[in-house]
Amino acid sequence: MNQPSVEVILQPIGRRIEVPAGTNLLETARLAGVDLIAICGGEGSCGGCRIRPVEGQLSPRTLTEQAELSNADLAAGYRLACQTEVLGNVRVDIPPESFTTPQRLQVEGQETETDNDPVILPVEVEVFPASMQDLRSDLTRVKEALAAQNLPGAFFSRRVTLGLPGKLRANDWHLRLALRGNEVVAVLPPGSPLYGLAVDIGTTKLAAYLVNLISGETAAKAGAMNPQIAYGEDVISRITYVNEHAEGAQTLQTHLIESLNQLLETLCAEVGITRGQVVEAVLVGNTAMHHLLVGLPVKQLGESPYIAAASDAMQFPAEEIGLELAPGAYIYLPPNLAGYVGTDHVSMLLGAELVAPAQTTLALDIGTNTEISLIHQGKHFSCSCASGPAFEGAHIKDGMRAAPGAIERVHFSGEKVHVQTINAQPACGICGSGILDAVSELRKAGLLDARGALAGTHPHLTGTGRRAEFILVPAAETAVGRELKISRSDINEIQLAKGAIRAGIEVLLERAGIPATGIQSFIVAGAFGTYLDLESAITIGMFPNLPRERFAQVGNAAGSGARALLVSAHQRQLADELSQRVEYVELANHPDFMKIYVRALAFGNS
Amino acid sequence: MNQPSVEVILQPIGRRIEVPAGTNLLETARLAGVDLIAICGGEGSCGGCRIRPVEGQLSPRTLTEQAELSNADLAAGYRLACQTEVLGNVRVDIPPESFTTPQRLQVEGQETETDNDPVILPVEVEVFPASMQDLRSDLTRVKEALAAQNLPGAFFSRRVTLGLPGKLRANDWHLRLALRGNEVVAVLPPGSPLYGLAVDIGTTKLAAYLVNLISGETAAKAGAMNPQIAYGEDVISRITYVNEHAEGAQTLQTHLIESLNQLLETLCAEVGITRGQVVEAVLVGNTAMHHLLVGLPVKQLGESPYIAAASDAMQFPAEEIGLELAPGAYIYLPPNLAGYVGTDHVSMLLGAELVAPAQTTLALDIGTNTEISLIHQGKHFSCSCASGPAFEGAHIKDGMRAAPGAIERVHFSGEKVHVQTINAQPACGICGSGILDAVSELRKAGLLDARGALAGTHPHLTGTGRRAEFILVPAAETAVGRELKISRSDINEIQLAKGAIRAGIEVLLERAGIPATGIQSFIVAGAFGTYLDLESAITIGMFPNLPRERFAQVGNAAGSGARALLVSAHQRQLADELSQRVEYVELANHPDFMKIYVRALAFGNS
Secondary structure, eight states: OOOOEEEEEEETTTEEEEEETTOBHHHHHHHTTOOBOOTTSSSSSSOTTEEEEEESOBOOOOHHHHHHSOHHHHHTTOEEGGGOBBOSSEEEEOOGGGBSSOOOOOOOBOOOOOOSOBSEEEEEEEOOOOBTTBOOOHHHHHHHHHHTTTOTTOEEOHHHHHHHHHHHHHTTTEEEEEEETTEEEEEEOTTOOOEEEEEEEOSSEEEEEEEETTTOOEEEEEEEEOGGGGGOSSHHHHHHHHHHOTTHHHHHHHHHHHHHHHHHHHHHHHHTOOGGGEEEEEEEEOHHHHHHHHTOOOHHHHSTTOOOSOOSOEEEEGGGGTOOSSTTOEEEEOOOOBTTBOHHHHHHHHHTTOSSOSSOEEEEEOSSSEEEEEEETTEEEEEEEOOOSGGGTTTSTTBOOSOTTEEEEEEEETTEEEEEEGGGOOBOEEOHHHHHHHHHHHHHTTOBOTTSOBOSOOTTEESOGGGOEEEEEOGGGBSSSSOEEEEHHHHHHHHHHHHHHHHHHHHHHHHHTOOGGGOSEEEEESHHHHHSOHHHHHHTTSSOOOOGGGEEEEEOHHHHHHHHHHHBHHHHHHHHHHHHHOEEOOGGGOTTHHHHHHHHTSSSOO | OOOOEEEEEEETTTEEEEEETTOBHHHHHHHTTOOBOOTTSSSSSSOTTEEEEEESOBOOOOHHHHHHSOHHHHHTTOEEGGGOBBOSSEEEEOOGGGBSSOOOOOOOBOOOOOOSOBSEEEEEEEOOOOBTTBOOOHHHHHHHHHHTTTOTTOEEOHHHHHHHHHHHHHTTTEEEEEEETTEEEEEEOTTOOOEEEEEEEOSSEEEEEEEETTTOOEEEEEEEEOGGGGGOSSHHHHHHHHHHOTTHHHHHHHHHHHHHHHHHHHHHHHHTOOGGGEEEEEEEEOHHHHHHHHTOOOGGGSSTTOOOSOOSOEEEEGGGGTOOSSTTOEEEEOOOOBTTBOHHHHHHHHHTTOSSOSSOEEEEEOSSSEEEEEEETTEEEEEEEOOOSGGGTTTSTTBOOSOTTEEEEEEEETTEEEEEEGGGOOBOEEOHHHHHHHHHHHHHTTOBOTTSOBOSOOTTEESOGGGOEEEEEOGGGBSSSSOEEEEHHHHHHHHHHHHHHHHHHHHHHHHHTOOGGGOSEEEEESHHHHHSOHHHHHHTTSSOOOOGGGEEEOBOHHHHHHHHHHHBHHHHHHHHHHHHHOEEOOGGGOTTHHHHHHHHTSSSOO
């Protein structure tokens, strides 16, 4: 007898699949193109395929699981996928350690050189030892040693002072101090290297960098998913979660900081240093990510008129929010520009060196939220568009994140459809750049009209009207054993996303009083921005049809900017200046926004 | 059959008693003159006599206790005294709420006037409300309102910013801010009063004051025992505890801060305000109390050459150590002078207005540790003596703290011995001032020689040599049903204490190059110093024999000084100046200290 079909959603990778009720969960993940560790072949003895159910009905826990999982895992509700059957629609969370292959996360970006205005200055001090003839306090003698180096009046916080007596005696009264302006933020053995942590906190992904604060070099990079995804895929749904749960803000903050601490641990291990040698952090993100990280309330950010609690640059001890750096280390957050144009956008503008470009420049970073800046004749306009997670593979039937096996390129050659997958692995889904290409190719092949309707004659096109689908890969050629398709509703998702972005661009152009052709430099930043095909973006009308040489894809400029802010006080000053200069354009406030948006939904470029 | 005798120690009141094994613990407390709440008459139904065993063997928990005590109390090991029998030598801790009568704690002291240099300034702001036409962040608009009042550049910490959006909207965009220099430390409804907390943290007792920061008036006072007593009666034994226990420092800090939070709650309830309206705290104590409070390591303070981790004034957010004031409130700690001459001594000097007296002045605050200052011709010498807890009633067979029923005055009239007890209650022990009087009266009666031997003929004197004892109150007249006596070993304890204090005075006089008669003003501060009889102190030779008009007993000057530091930035500056000026004299460093000390042990004044 055939079992009814149930839907399984795999978090945080964002993969959905329908399987018959009763299907084993490890098998379900495989069908969805998600490889979990299963060294034992699914017998339940290796414990590699740990997952955590979020909602929906699964088979009861087996004796094997009781024996294999730790008490802590059992208490936290963990299961072994190989021992579990899906009985209804379910959502499960896959911890990073259960994946066999790492996901492709964007941590590349331009290196920024250090300048002569460092945030952290190392100082070596030799301190006069305490004795019966010199009974002054430890702190007094360290301050004396600093004064002898023309650094009088240094401030030691309580946190830093706590470690002083032990470190003085363990290092024979010889120390390296990390000086941050007038404040000593770390006390280390002589000659110790000093590192900083920069993180771009995306709604979906985290990109972390460990930077040598003396050389300015990036020593290690690592990426991870933003664990807050479990509480909402986009900014608005996370704010809703916080508004509806008493401890919601705390929960989101705690999960994020746990992930940051894990990333830090990974980075430190790679470079062979301790957390105590990490003496400064720069964290950037959109305004909601910023507020949730800092602990600022988000209620007023989620309802009209959408007001940030604070927009100035902030700095506070990392310990206050549980980020485990050196005990006295600070977190620096650049200013928000306004509303949803966050610190990540400021950081991106710095990273792409767009503080005051001579040319008329448009710069954007496409994400679940897309922030756009247009700089024209010394004026700087910014806005934020809710472009949604479609380009992250979410809300797309066969969509997935940019992981191995994802279709990242699509090309039609006559009636033949070519696809390219990440790492050339058998296709198991479609990621953002692949979807963009597919829509563009459909458009070029005359199979997609300006309003988003699929019609025409093509061997891969099936169904009609709202049921029309285009098969990208036949079942036999995929890793998942079924066709990978683009549906009419997938096309609508892309249409909404590209419409939001294009409408934002149009509003800024109108505000600056110039036509699209006035844009002399068009900067595309961010992970998706790096991998997307410009021709496709122009074909579907997401970007205006400018001469191609005006476009530049600059990688994770927000990450580069965060690293620049980590090493340079001058960059921090630029960030402040930028935040003063920007004119924020609230799209919801624009009287004609709906008209502009509807026009921007059309596929094609006039 | 007679049961063997066992010793019961009652904490924190410091009472010891011997009873037959098997004696009921409520009864034992009564015999020791300690009244616990027992409304039900000891049936176990009122739950008033809750106590917590610290060590030793008690009878097992009864079913009545299982039923009466809360789960939390059961888990924490609480017992009901009335249901418990002592089976061996035991030590039990009595929580404050189980006492029927409050203990006498020194919270009196001179009121200090506020000056024109306040630490905290209230500012009322009316903020331009957020709207679709004004999308600036909440913080930006509050800063604008401050700038409009000529207060530009105000700093808001992360902690304070967190509460801003909610409070702005709850108070219709109208707020009172507490400004501390350039920093906003509290956000309150318009017109809210602003209070500060001052606490004198003694080794034995805590004296807390709630002060109105605008009027400078002390609104409420409260005292409590220092809960760290459970881990050592004096500074050295607490440092030893910390050195020997991995979590020792944390334990002592946590207990102290819990007690401070309880005191604060009591004070706030009395005045009818919330903790959020308490926006600053000044805490003073000796160097060990200071370090244990702040979390600074004490290992190096407990071993030669006895070095403080830090001696400068400190200020840090109260939240960092868990003191529950307004979220942005600071704790200010004045500078230590050095080694064991702590912030409480600085505070005492300020409270007694002895920063730069014109006369040659000696000032001391007698406690478990006694700090002494001698100011002569613009020079300021300070030392610290380990005088021990004898004057707190500890280490004295029938000693007790200054609680109701304690003998506080002793007077011989021929062969008759008169005693006066606190609150005129039946005698149950002897407190510091009573012991001092008794020793002095014995000396005057010719029953005590200079070396401390009790001998002679008196109806109250029994035994000879090391077994000699003097009966102060016959058994029939006491609350405890047995004689209250002064033994030879009690006299030795007093001798060691007074010898330490007098030796400290002598070393300072020698350093200043003046004789005792050169002291023009002799200031006695502190709780014991308020109640002690000057004649007795001079008779036994603890103080030099100066004209009586040169002496002044000034009450808890450390508390007064703490209150002055709470309201006045000028006083804080004086504290800094004082700490720079003082010359610390380490007694352990003095080549002739032992000789001076041995000489000072002699009873009498030459």
